[in-house]
Amino acid sequence: MPNYTFEVNGQSVTVDAPANLALLWVLRDKLGITGPKYGCGINVCKACTCHVNGVAVTTCSTKVSSVAGKKVITIEGLAQGEQLHPVQQAWLDRDVPQCGYCQPGQIMAAVDLLNRTRNPTDADIDAIENVCRCGTYGRIREAIKAAAALMP
Ligand code: FES
Ligand code: FES
Helix, strand or coil: CCEEEEEECCEEEEEECCCCCEHHHHHHHHCCCCCCCCCCCCCCCCCCEEEECCEEEEHHHCEHHHHCCCEEECHHHCCECCECCHHHHHHHHCCCCCCCCCHHHHHHHHHHHHHHCCCCCHHHHHCCCCCCCCCCHHHHHHHHHHHHHHCC
8 A cells, every 4th residue: 555644733644545545534543543533424514624734624535645745733733732722722611512522623613714714703603514413503603703812
């Protein structure tokens, strides 16, 4: 099998994998990074959301071959040491999660939104397509607005 080298949370990794293996399975099964979650596998639920070169992607629908030479950030790489990312802090402050399963993806999507716009409207927030079976959408909206005020 071919080797692919890329960066994950600031560390260079090389994996031996079929070209079309989903990044989600490389992260979870080969690298032991389990923040990104499997929900649907077909780019619908967004539970697997991570960043590639600073942009949110669904890793279930991203081939490992397509991230060679790129920078991948998962929920595990968001904090700077002990310093939580403002979105993580806002999530804690607002007690957003219920079961928690969708939350890594929700947070990565929220960070992507705030990187693109520091003053998101309700419509901007509602355009996030990540599914939450527990229905935490109201608190997600509040937390994104709170995080916007905390962003550097
Ligand atoms: S697992 Fe549902 S979009 Fe990736
Ligand atoms: S917190 Fe349970 S699915 Fe979102």
